[in-house]
Amino acid sequence: MNNFQYYNPVRIVFGEGQIEQLAELVPTDARVLITYGGGSAQRTGTLDEVKTALAASGNREVFEFGGIEANPEFTTLLKAADMVNEHDIDFLLAVGGGSVLDGSKFVALVSSLTEEDGTVSRDKAWDALTSYCRDIDSAVDLGAVLTIPATGSEMNSGGVINYSERQAKLPFGNPLAFPKFSILDPLKTMTLPERQVMNGVADAFVHVMEQYLTYPVNAKVQDAFSESLLKILIEEGTAVKADPENLETRKNIMWTATMALNGLIGTGVPQDWTTHMIGHELTSLHAIDHARTLTIVLPSVLRELKDSKKDKLLQYARNVWNITDTDQNDDAIIEEAIKQTENFFRKLGLPVSLADVELDAAAIDPIIKQLEVHGMVKLGEHSKNDLAVSRRILERAVTSHA
Secondary structure (H helix, E strand, C coil), X not given: CCCCCCCCCCEEEECCCHHHHHHHHCCCCCEEEEECCCCHHHHCCHHHHHHHHHHCCCCCEEEEECCCCCCCEHHHHHHHHHHXXXXXXXXXXXXXXXXXXXXXXXXXHHCCXXXXXXXXXXXXXXXXXXXXXXXXXXXXXXXXXXXXXXXXXXXXXXXXXXXXXXXXXXXXXXXXXXXXXXEECHHHHHHCCHHHHHHHHHHHHHHHHHHHCCCCCCCHXXXXXXXXXXXXXXXXXXXHHHCCCCHHHHHHHHHHHHHHCCCXXXXXXXXXXXXXXXXXXXXXXXXXXXXXXXXXXXXXXXXXXCCCCHHHHHHHHHHCCCCCCCCCCHHHHHHHHHHHHHHHHHHCCCCXXXXXXXXXXXXXXXHHXXXXXXXXCCECCCCCECHHHHHHHHHHCCCCCC
């Protein structure tokens, strides 16, 4: 196991009806900006529930900013950041899924990057994003009410922002972006469309895989925890597809998605993230749901890199998929594990090839060009996945291996 430091200050408030805790969690004299997405928070009554809880105590002034996209847009978020400055906001409350949380973190970090007229500088904010927001040293306090389990953003300090004008989708991270608290009410997930639920399961699954399926460093706690999370997602993902009204299943999915990317399983171990970096370009260029880009790319990443990932792939086959047929050679065992992974994604109604989203080999060159533009030329746990490797991964992903 490698040396590490682990820090996570986020207070988690889990369970049904916990939104009322906002009365105690948000400072009583705060000037609050509620951020949310495309309107589901309004339609389902969650936004009203949040505002009622905020009004239950204290003397808070509350403002709203809606319309944060499923892939949060840089230009939209700068409008929210301008609103922070216009109204002297000192607390952001993100109500929604990972996109709203990611976007709100970015707003919290870049609000101080202003021009002389007090508006947020687009150039300064872009420069901050391209340097992962690492150098920002102040941020607006942030809390979250999670409605879509998927990204783990509710318990980490990072995010991903889309900038359509530059055809860019870029990650960022800064310890100042940790939420002060996150409320996780699994009942709120019952109103989600099936597509979002399945996307969330897949997103969490690949988050675990990016931290787990690299090479062994004798990190027994992290490995066992990762394998357990993967098995839970396989079991509960299949269960929620068959019985979407089961609240107990929703609870397990919500907590598993949070644990998948709160930093714990990634401490002291090598991490990959090749699938995510290629997937980001698919989303940016073709507006494919983030999770669906991951299920398209991951199987091909595993096939292309099976030699460097051999030991962990065999461990994954044995401990997650219970593939123990000693009559098979290692390559056959690995391929069986990858096929099982693809079949799981298919059961959830998710794509596993470019053909499944009506793309073909013509999509590859623009993706490679964007990876080069964004500096994604040394990907993976060994920093050896150059553009040639990414091209081979995409070539493998053109059609299904079924």
